[in-house]
Amino acid sequence: MTGFALHLLRHGAPVQPGLFMGRTDGVPTTEGIDACARQAAGVGVRRLIASDKQRCARAAKAIGEAQGLTPTLDARWRELDFGSWEGQAASAIEPEALGRFWADPDLHPPPGGERWGSLAARVSDAIDALAPMDTLVVTHGGAMRAALHHLCGFDPHQLWAFDLPYGALLSLRIWRGDRPGAQIIGLRI
Numbered sequence: 001m002t003g004f005a006l007h008l009l010r011h012g013a014p015v016q017p018g019l020f021m022g023r024t025d026g027v028p029t030t031e032g033i034d035a036c037a038r039q040a041a042g043v044g045v046r047r048l049i050a051s052d053k054q055r056c057a058r059a060a061k062a063i064g065e066a067q068g069l070t071p072t073l074d075a076r077w078r079e080l081d082f083g084s085w086e087g088q089a090a091s092a093i094e095p096e097a098l099g100r101f102w103a104d105p106d107l108h109p110p111p112g113g114e115r116w117g118s119l120a121a122r123v124s125d126a127i128d129a130l131a132p133m134d135t136l137v138v139t140h141g142g143a144m145r146a147a148l149h150h151l152c153g154f155d156p157h158q159l160w161a162f163d164l165p166y167g168a169l170l171s172l173r174i175w176r177g178d179r180p181g182a183q184i185i186g187l188r189i
Contacts, residue, residue, distance in 0.1 A: 003132070003173045003174050003175040003176075004130075004132045004133055004134055004135070004173070004174055005045070005134040005135070005171060005172070005173055005174075005185070006127070006130070006134075006135050006137070006147075006151075006171075006172045006173075006174050006182075007040075007043050007045065007134075007135065007136040007137070007169060007170070007171045007172075008137050008139055008143075008144045008147055008169070008170045008171075008172070009036055009039055009040060009059070009136060009137065009138045009139070009167070009168070009169050009170075010139065010140060010141050010144060010164050010165070010166055010167060010168045010169075010170075011028060011032065011036065011051075011053075011055040011056045011059055011138060011139070011140060011166065011167075012028050012029065012031065012032020012033055012034070012035045012036045012055070012059055012166050012167050013028070013029050013031065013032035013035070013166040013167075014026035014027060014028055014029065014032065014055050014166075015027045015028070015029055017166070018089055018090075019087055019088060019089055020082040020085045020086055020087065020088055020089075020090070020093075020110070021055075021079065021082075021086065021087065022078065022079040022080045022081040022082040022086060022113070022114070022140075022142070023078070023079075023081045023082075023086060024086050024087055025053050025054050025055075026053070026054075026055050027054065027055070028054065028055040028058050028059060032055070032059070032166060032167065033058055033059050033062050034062075035166070035167040036059035036062070036063065036138065036167055037059070037062045037063050037066055039167055039168075039169045039188060040063045040066075040067070040136060040169070041066065043136055043169070043171075044134065045067070045069070045133075045134045045135055045136040046069075046133045046134050046135070047069070047072070047130075047131075047133055047134070047135040047136070048060055048063060048064050048067070048069040048070070048071040048072070048135075048136050048138075049071065049072050049073075049074050049077065049126075049135060049136070049137045049138070050071045050072070050073055050074070050077065050137065050138040050139070051073070051074070051075070051077040051078050051079070051138065051139050051140060051143065052073040052074065052075045052077075052078065053078060053079070053140075056077070056138040056139055056140065057071070057073055057138075059138050060073075060138040063136070063138065071138070074126055076122040076123060076125055076126035077123065077126055077137055077139040077140070077143050078122075078140065078143065079119075079139075079140035079141070079142045079143060080105075080113065080114050080116070080119045080140075080142040081110075081113050081114035082110045082113045082114075083109070083110040083111050083112030083113025083114070084110065084111045084112045084113070085110040085111070085113065086113075097111075102160065104156075105156055106156075116146075116156055119142055119143065119146050120146045120149050120150060123143050123146035123147050123150060124146070124150040127147060127150055127151065127174075130174075132174070132176060141164045141168075144162075144164055144168075144170055145159040145160075145162060145164070147170075147172075148162065148170075148184075151172060151174065151182035152172075152182055152184065162187075163189070165189055167189075168187065168188070168189050169186070169187070169188040169189075170184070170186070170187050171184070171185045171186040171187070171188075172184055172185060173185050
């Protein structure tokens with residue numbers, strides 16, 4: 001069984017970086033789009049998917065034009081919905097509430113926001129629906145962590161240790177069958 005490659009590319013920098021942006025459709029910078037296109041330049045894929053948020057969709061469009069692929073937009077690859085924290089910097093959030101969220105994002109989601117389990121479930125559904133062909137997904141840091149949770153079994157505390165800055169490319173090899181699994185084959189920042 002040879003498996004297939006799944007490359008997860010975090011969108012480039014938005015015009016207003018450093019804010020909680022889940023459902024917020026933040027505008028990407030030209031430099032952020034260009035950084036994503038450079039990261040994807042050496043990645044040979046047959047399918048291109050992106051979150052439907054413009055910071056991902058615009059980068060996917062640029063990548064698709066360079067590689068002769070038409071991106072498919074899929075809302076399951078969106079970031080966690082941060083509820084009332086949307087558009088705020090971490091420093092503007094009450095420290096105890098933010099600490100509870102980082103400690104257990106399922107038990108203590110942002111007020112009015114999405115639970116970690118919901119994000120993990122929709123990303124898992126998106127992964128499980130993939131046909132076995134080399135794929136690049138332009139997505140968000142939270143969705144990338146949810147993919148690692150689903151494919152590699154990392155728990156949320158372990159996932160926060162992964163540094164996934166804007167434009168980070170995470171590559172995995174996926175195996176399906178009697179003993180499905182995944183292996184991290186690269187992280188390029």
